Amino acid sequence: MMTQVMMNRFHKPILSPNQCGSSLVQTIDAPLPLVWSMVRRFDNPEAYKQFVKSSTMRAGYGGIGSIRDVMVISGLPAGTSTERLDKLDDDMHVMVFSIIGGDHRLVNYRSTTTLHEEEEEKGVKTVVIESYVVDVPAENSKEDTCTFADTIVGCNLRSLARMTENMVA
Numbered sequence: 698m699m700t701q702v703m704m705n706r707f708h709k710p711i712l713s714p715n716q717c718g719s720s721l722v723q724t725i726d727a728p729l730p731l732v733w734s735m736v737r738r739f740d741n742p743e744a745y746k747q748f749v750k751s752s753t754m755r756a757g758y759g760g761i762g763s764i765r766d767v768m769v770i771s772g773l774p775a776g777t778s779t780e781r782l783d784k785l786d787d788d789m790h791v792m793v794f795s796i797i798g799g800d801h802r803l804v805n806y807r808s809t810t811t812l813h814e815e816e817e818e819k820g821v822k823t824v825v826i827e828s829y830v831v832d833v834p835a836e837n838s839k840e841d842t843c844t845f846a847d848t849i850v851g852c853n854l855r856s857l858a859r860m861t862e863n864m865v866a
Contacts, residue, residue: 700824703811707791708828716805717839719847720828723854727861729814729823733790735857736810736825739763739782745857748849761785764797775801783807803846804832823861825854 700722708720725732735745740759743749750768757763760782767778779798784791790812796803810827827850833842 699813699815700826703813703824703826707809707811708826710807710809710828710830712830715833716830717833717843717846718828718830719843719850720826721847721850721854723825723827723858724815724817725823725825725858725861726819727823727858727865728821729790729812731864732823732825732857732861733787733812735861736790736812737785737787737792739765739785739792739794742767745860746853747856748852755779757782767799769801775799775803777801778803784809802834802837802842804834806831806846808850825857827854 704720710718712718738744740754742752748770750770752765752767755764755766761784763782765780767780769775769778777799778796778801781795781797783795784793792810794808796806806829808827808829810825812823812825814821815824829846829850831842831846833839
């Protein structure tokens with residue numbers, strides 16, 4: 698129930714004809730405060746994003762408007778990404794960032810991540826929803842662009858789940 702509310706409120710972007718986007722959902726068997734403590738750390742994406750080698754804050758200290766430079770692991774079609782924190786709401790558990798530069802093809806990429814709790818048979822779980830919108834490069838299809846982004850986001854969400862679940866195990 699709450700997942701649909703969050704999807705409708707935060708994860709229904711309007712796409713232009715040259716854009717694609719998607720929403721991915723990960724249920725995590727760990728308390729929301731623990732999961733949020735990792736997600737909200739704009740200054741430390743490498744804590745759970747496995748394709749991030751390192752990051753450096755270029756401006757700010759992790760609050761809204763902060764800018765980070767991210768070094769990506771080898772093997773991906775990118776080396777660096779410059780990202781800006783657009784929204785950070787500790788009450789609603791919402792984080793939004795945009796990619797504003799770098800040597801990659803994710804132009805006008807904007808990510809929205811929300812967290813909420815869902816009651817299940819085995820107790821309360823944390824549900825993380827991450828959605829994005831990105832321009833489709835002229836030489837790529839929407840399907841290829843979304844498949845690439847979905848793969849990265851999905852791996853990051855699974856890594857977040859593994860790390861936080863292991864912390865409470």
